[in-house]
Amino acid sequence: MHTVLVPLAIEPVAIPDGSVLHEASGSAMGTSWSARLLLPPGVRNDLGQQMQGELDGIVAEMSHWEPDSVLGRYNRAPSGSWHTLPPRFVEVLDYALQVASDSGGAYDPFAGALVNLWGFGPERRYNQPDFYAPALEAVQSVLSRRAAQHPEFDRANARLLQPGGALLDFSSVAKGYAVDRLAWCLEQHGVRHYVVEIGGELRGAGMKPDGQPWWVTLEGVPGLDSTPTVAALHGLAVATSGDYRRYFEHGALRASHTLDPRSGYPVANDVASCTVLHPRCMAADALSTTITVLGAQAGLAFAEERDLAARLLLRRGGGLDELTTRAYRAMLQ
DSSP states (O other): OOEEEOOSOOOOOOOOTTOEEEEEEEEETTEEEEEEEEEOTTOOSOHHHHHHHHHHHHHHHHOSSOTTSHHHHHHHOOTTEEEEOOHHHHHHHHHHHHHHHHTTTSSOTTOHHHHHHTTOSSSSOTTSTTOOOOOHHHHHHHHHHHHHOOOOEETTTTEEEEOSSOOOOOTTTHHHHHHHHHHHHHHHTTOOSEEEEETTEEEEESOOTTSOOOEEEOOOOTTSOOOOEEEEOSSEEEEEEETTSSEEEETTEEEESOEETTTTEEOOSSEEEEEEEESOHHHHHHHHHHHHHHOHHHHHHHHHHTTOEEEEEEEETTEEEEEEOHHHHHTBO
């Protein structure tokens, strides 16, 4: 038995006669990507190469794994230097800073030093033999340094000040943005029926060849039972933040890769996962992380205030409890 979600608004877009089902796939951002689409007559079938090029460009700008990316060069830049940013970078940074402001700092794109400290960045990885959990003094030191840093974003002139030691990390927003750019790439070529995916984050539009929507199963928590939920990705994107993806255990501490920028520590609030459905995957990506950090009560209130379709799965007594927003429940069929 499944729970079924459908969007409240359906935009009827007819499938052009003669359309053929086309698939494309590749790798980017340390994971795989895929696309299924209905290719209208007269549209070139080399869209896979163009989508791969779009993703390669995003990696070259926003990856914290690539030292020569725009982000990597900013993170190593000297104090007082200004950096001109490309348009895609500006779009992501602008949105990330808005979420940071809205959430009271529960989300912070400048939390890269904390990410590195806890072993979830490109250096000193949590799964390496010589890694150890940071001491309280180390966490407090990073928090103090971050409080003294004041990166200045000049949105009008597309530039960013490096105050010295500020570390950007787009790992909880760039993948969702990349999904949006795959959709953009297809729509620029007249494709209106598709589903695109990068590492489990998806966005869909239109219909499959049989007239059905693109059905996807929402991500559950491995090892814990929950009712499978399928959603119709018709004009919707979906992203899930889960504490089971990357973590390590140190004594009684179970350290998830989702960090609270305010405390400097991994979240410990019983939220096993948060799924957000939104027209933009960039938003679903960042907001699912934000709600996870805020926790069940504050996170649900944050989502309700913004009319977000969100589901939280909480670890309770060896099982799961489910909390959902009004917008999510309105989609239930």
